[in-house]
Amino acid sequence: xxxxxxxxxxxxxxxxxxxxxxxxxxxxxxxxxxxxxxxxxxxxxxxxxxxxxxxxxxxxxxxxxxxxxxxxxxxxxxxxxxxxxxxxxxxxxxxxxxxxxxxxxxxxxxxxxxxxxxxxxxxxxxxxxxxxxxxxxxxxxxxxxxxxxxxxxxxxxxxxxxxxxxxxxxxxxxxxxxxxxxxxxxxxxxxxxxxxxxxxxxxxxxxxxxxxxxxxxxxxxxxxxxxxxxxxxxxxxxxxxxxxxxxxxxxxxxxxxxxxxxxxxxxxxxxxxxxxxxxxxxxxxxxxxxxxxxxxxxxxxxxxxxxxxxxxxxxxxxxxxxxxxxxxxxxxxxxxxxxxxxxxxxxxxxxxxxxxxxxxxxxxxxxxxxxxxxxxxxxxxxxxxxxxxxxxxxxxxxxxxxxxxxxxxxxxxxxxxxxxxxxxxxxxxxxxxxxxxxxxxxxxxxxxxxxxxxxxxxxxxxxxxxxxxxxxxxxxxxxxxxxxxxxxxxxxxxxxxxxxxxxxxxxxxxxxxxxxxxxxxxxxxxxxxxxxxxxxxxxxxxxxxxxxxxxxxx
Numbered sequence: 001x002x003x004x005x006x007x008x009x010x011x012x013x014x015x016x017x018x019x020x021x022x023x024x025x026x027x028x029x030x031x032x033x034x035x036x037x038x039x040x041x042x043x044x045x046x047x048x049x050x051x052x053x054x055x056x057x058x059x060x061x062x063x064x065x066x067x068x069x070x071x072x073x074x075x076x077x078x079x080x081x082x083x084x085x086x087x088x089x090x091x092x093x094x095x096x097x098x099x100x101x102x103x104x105x106x107x108x109x110x111x112x113x114x115x116x117x118x119x120x121x122x123x124x125x126x127x128x129x130x131x132x133x134x135x136x137x138x139x140x141x142x143x144x145x146x147x148x149x150x151x152x153x154x155x156x157x158x159x160x161x162x163x164x165x166x167x168x169x170x171x172x173x174x175x176x177x178x179x180x181x182x183x184x185x186x187x188x189x190x191x192x193x194x195x196x197x198x199x200x201x202x203x204x205x206x207x208x209x210x211x212x213x214x215x216x217x218x219x220x221x222x223x224x225x226x227x228x229x230x231x232x233x234x235x236x237x238x239x240x241x242x243x244x245x246x247x248x249x250x251x252x253x254x255x256x257x258x259x260x261x262x263x264x265x266x267x268x269x270x271x272x273x274x275x276x277x278x279x280x281x282x283x284x285x286x287x288x289x290x291x292x293x294x295x296x297x298x299x300x301x302x303x304x305x306x307x308x309x310x311x312x313x314x315x316x317x318x319x320x321x322x323x324x325x326x327x328x329x330x331x332x333x334x335x336x337x338x339x340x341x342x343x344x345x346x347x348x349x350x351x352x353x354x355x356x357x358x359x360x361x362x363x364x365x366x367x368x369x370x371x372x373x374x375x376x377x378x379x380x381x382x383x384x385x386x387x388x389x390x391x392x393x394x395x396x397x398x399x400x401x402x403x404x405x406x407x408x409x410x411x412x413x414x415x416x417x418x419x420x421x422x423x424x425x426x427x428x429x430x431x432x433x434x435x436x437x438x439x440x441x442x443x444x445x446x447x448x449x450x451x452x453x454x455x456x457x458x459x460x461x462x463x464x465x466x467x468x469x470x471x472x473x474x475x476x477x478x479x480x481x482x483x484x485x486x487x488x489x490x491x492x493x494x495x496x497x498x499x500x501x502x503x504x505x506x507x508x509x510x511x512x513x514x515x516x517x518x519x520x521x522x523x524x525x526x527x528x529x530x531x532x533x534x535x536x537x538x539x540x541x542x543x544x545x546x547x548x549x550x551x552x553x554x
Contacts, residue, residue, distance in 0.1 A: 483516070531549050
């Protein structure tokens with residue numbers, strides 16, 4: 001039986017016995033040793049304030065800390081925790097350390113006590129404004145005695161590989177200085193003892209970031225929680241990716257003078273409890289687990305092409321530089337009772353080995369740049385996007401294609417050989433909204449690489465619209481586009497100069513808020529000027545009518 005299949009079977013068995021709340025435990029699953037169920041015990045409203053209280057039970061495990069994950073619209077949220085001792089007495093209420101996401105209402109909170117208590121109850125209390133909302137997504141307990149540990153006497157760093165030749169060029173790395181990292185607390189422990197053994201795929205369960213500034217803020221806030229809320233020496237992950245594919249350094253390197261592309265020695269992280277030795281942790285910012293969604297906290301992100309491409313290159317780089325087999329790429333849930341890295345990521349990239357396959361392919365083909373190019377996409381008021389591109393560098397490109405992604409579909413618009421600058425008009429967009437185009441080059445060995453990406457928003461007209469046909473003049477066929485702001489029966493007809501109808505291109509019910517595209521084939525008609533007319537009938541009669549002309553040239 002394949003090793004990964006065995007892993008998946010064990011995972012299913014693990015979830016059978018896991019707490020029901022583990023479905024929501026994602027980022028919090030990285031910092032606790034056990035997820036525990038909680039219940040709301042009291043909600044009070046007094047004047048302009050409200051107080052919400054929760055109770056939790058930690059069966060079968062001694063602990064000295066509590067961590068939780070939630071969503072609150074109150075920017076001034078405060079909270080406290082207390083733990084029941086073995087003799088039944090309660091500790092005094094102690095403040096929770098709360099860290100909020102930079103881009104949404106998610107927050108993390110933690111309390112660390114001075115003593116380890118047996119499997120007992122704990123209580124949480126929050127004060128928030130009367131109009132604010134609060135949802136507790138998950139809570140768990142931890143025992144700081146189990147954290148990070150010390151290296152064995154024979155701990156050694158991985159062998160120096162700077163003299164070897166590699167096929168993988170790593171993504172650009174944004175070092176710790178860029179996000180103003182706090183210093184490592186204590187003495188880092190080498191991760192390789194004596195070897196690097198696996199790579200683990202995480203997501204942040206919130207704390208999303210698409211821009212560089214958002215990425216800097218979110219990595220900084222995660223470090224803040226890991227150091228000051230959880231009490232760790234540093235951020236738990238080795239690397240963090242934002243939703244545009246940027247890569248940020250997490251923990252410091254064992255030797256900061258070694259260039260990143262040469263594979264500097266890594267230090268032990270704190271991202272999978274009980275399985276951190278030799279384990280390289282990579283976290284994707286954002287929330288990718290739809291079952292954890294709430295009305296005020298959607299958790300439905302999907303990895304963009306840029307993020308997925310960057311992740312594949314990153315894991316291939318780690319596999320090559322640190323001698324970790326692609327088959328040793330795990331989702332966090334493979335190693336513990338957590339939903340991390342979220343169903344969307346796990347099902348799309350881990351369960352079906354898709355990310356592993358991409359890594360293996362990169363290790364064979366390499367990812368050295370095939371070239372460089374620019375790509376521009378400009379929409380107009382008729383819902384048409386005009387594309388133009390130019391090649392700036394050619395390292396063996398034999399051809400390329402232009403892809404378009406929108407409404408969860410990807411299509412190839414054109415394929416061409418060579419590296420000549422060109423332009424293209426995309427007049428097949430039907431739904432207004434965000435559209436992404438990619439220029440993908442190919443070399444003689446069959447390796448493909450996206451050289452340029454352009455994103456744009458196709459606008460929606462304020463009302464009905466009949467666009468000018470394209471091309472005009474034309475010799476055989478031309479395209480006509482029209483937009484309906486309200487549903488109705490649309491009739492699109494073509495007339496000659498004598499007013500005789502020569503074609504009916506549309507005659508039927510049409511939905512609203514979308515463009516429609518019709519092709520007029522003028523085969524068999526003589527040259528001349530023709531008219532095309534759109535009429536839309538709604539519930540109250542004719543809602544729109546417009547006529548335009550075009551020229552047929554033979």
